[in-house]
Amino acid sequence: MRSMPSRDRLKEAALYLLNWRRKTVPWQMIERGDFNLRDTSSRRERIIDMLRRQGSVQVLTLSETFAVSTQTIRKDLEFLAKRGIATRSYGGALLNDRHGPHSEAALELKQQRHTDEKGMIGKLAASYINAGESVILDSGTTTFQIAANIDSDMEIVVVTNDFGILSELTRCEKLQLIMLGGSLRRKNMAFYGAQAEYAMKNILIDKLFLGVDGFHMEKGITTHFEPEASLNRMMCQAANEVIVVTDSSKFGRICLHKIADPIGITRLITDSNIPPEMASHLRSLGVDVVTIDRQEE
Numbered sequence: 011m012r013s014m015p016s017r018d019r020l021k022e023a024a025l026y027l028l029n030w031r032r033k034t035v036p037w038q039m040i041e042r043g044d045f046n047l048r049d050t051s052s053r054r055e056r057i058i059d060m061l062r063r064q065g066s067v068q069v070l071t072l073s074e075t076f077a078v079s080t081q082t083i084r085k086d087l088e089f090l091a092k093r094g095i096a097t098r099s100y101g102g103a104l105l106n107d108r109h110g111p112h113s114e115a116a117l118e119l120k121q122q123r124h125t126d127e128k129g130m131i132g133k134l135a136a137s138y139i140n141a142g143e144s145v146i147l148d149s150g151t152t153t154f155q156i157a158a159n160i161d162s163d164m165e166i167v168v169v170t171n172d173f174g175i176l177s178e179l180t181r182c183e184k185l186q187l188i189m190l191g192g193s194l195r196r197k198n199m200a201f202y203g204a205q206a207e208y209a210m211k212n213i214l215i216d217k218l219f220l221g222v223d224g225f226h227m228e229k230g231i232t233t234h235f236e237p238e239a240s241l242n243r244m245m246c247q248a249a250n251e252v253i254v255v256t257d258s259s260k261f262g263r264i265c266l267h268k269i270a271d272p273i274g275i276t277r278l279i280t281d282s283n284i285p286p287e288m289a290s291h292l293r294s295l296g297v298d299v300v301t302i303d304r305q306e307e
Contacts, residue, residue: 053078054086061096061105066259068102099262100227101285127257127281130155130302135219135255135279141165143216146245147175149200149238150221152255154178160185169213171206171241173199188213195235202237210244218249220275222256224263225292227291228274232265239267251276258283272297 012252013245053076060067072083087103090096134157139145139156141164147153149172157178160166168179171190179187192206220242224232231254232237246252252275261284277298289299 050086054089057086058090058095061090061103064259065072066099066102066104066262068258068285070101070285071283072102084154100288102262104263121241127302128152128155131279131281132255133159134300135300136160138253138277138279139164139166139217143167144169144214146215146218146249147172148218148220148245149175149198152257153219153221154210156219156255169215171201173201190241195237198235202235202241205303206241207244210241210248213248215245215249216249217253218245220245220252220254221270222260222269224258224265225254225256225272226262226264227288229264229268231269231273231275232263233267233269234265236267239269242269246270246272246274253277253279255279257281261285261288 056076058074060072067087069080069083069087072086073080076083087098089095090103091098091106092107097106128151131152135156136159141158144167147157147170148166149170154174157168157170157175160168160179160182162182163184165180165184167186167188168175169188169190170176170179171192173194176187176189179185190201190206190209192201193204194201218247220231222231223234226232226243233242246269252270252277254277256278258281261280272292273295275297277300278292279300279302282301282303284299284301289301292299
């Protein structure tokens with residue numbers, strides 16, 4: 011006859027069922043009764059598995075998932091970093107795989123990542139566009155979601171270098187659409203180069219919505235492609251307001267080419283998984299940090 015589970019084990023089961031309902035623990039862990047994740051070795055194995063599946067992890071999320079202190083999670087991440095498995099980042103860690111943690115993904119893969127967050131960020135960001143304004147929509151899968159949420163009857167001016175955004179906004183008959191020229195980079199279906207930069211020299215814009223590949227408090231806002239960084243810097247100079255739109259997976263990442271310092275942006279629109287210390291630091295710099303809840307509709 012099987013013995014009854016102990017009271018402590020029942021409490022652990024209840025905790026993990028609650029976290030599963032919050033979407034922080036996979037159902038497979040509940041099925042196999044894998045509640046004893048306070049054990050250091052088991053917990054670190056699960057963290058490695060999460061890194062491999064997600065590419066990055068956050069201290070606070072891991073603390074809630076495994077029901078341990080943030081100090082314990084930081085020790086876990088330091089342990090993994092010393093063994094070359096992970097790279098510590100602001101508020102979490104990134105997978106240190108053989109391709110490098112910050113290599114640029116293909117457009118098709120980017121379109122499949124963090125789709126819920128990007129959709130909600132895009133919808134919220136579009137609400138900051140007012141009739142009669144001129145805006146730049148930088149290239150990217152998150153800025154595409156802004157374009158998808160622009161009302162078809164809105165009378166605004168949109169400047170972009172992104173082929174997908176251009177195609178999406180052709181449905182808006184009252185919208186004035188300006189496409190920057192240049193050379194097509196097929197990896198992300200956007201245009202860069204001397205022609206695009208020349209066009210930007212004579213443009214003054216109300217708001218820039220900037221997508222990023224990396225956001226680090228000390229190293230700044232970064233991207234993989236040098237011509238993109240160059241064009242983005244010109245976009246920042248042309249805009250009265252610089253609004254960064256990104257999901258929280260980009261926080262702590264450092265790419266090769268710098269666009270701007272965090273102090274140079276007006277607003278950040280992201281999801282609720284931004285590290286609280288980062289949000290506080292940005293607000294102390296005068297940046298308006300706006301977050302969406304993942305369950306928001």
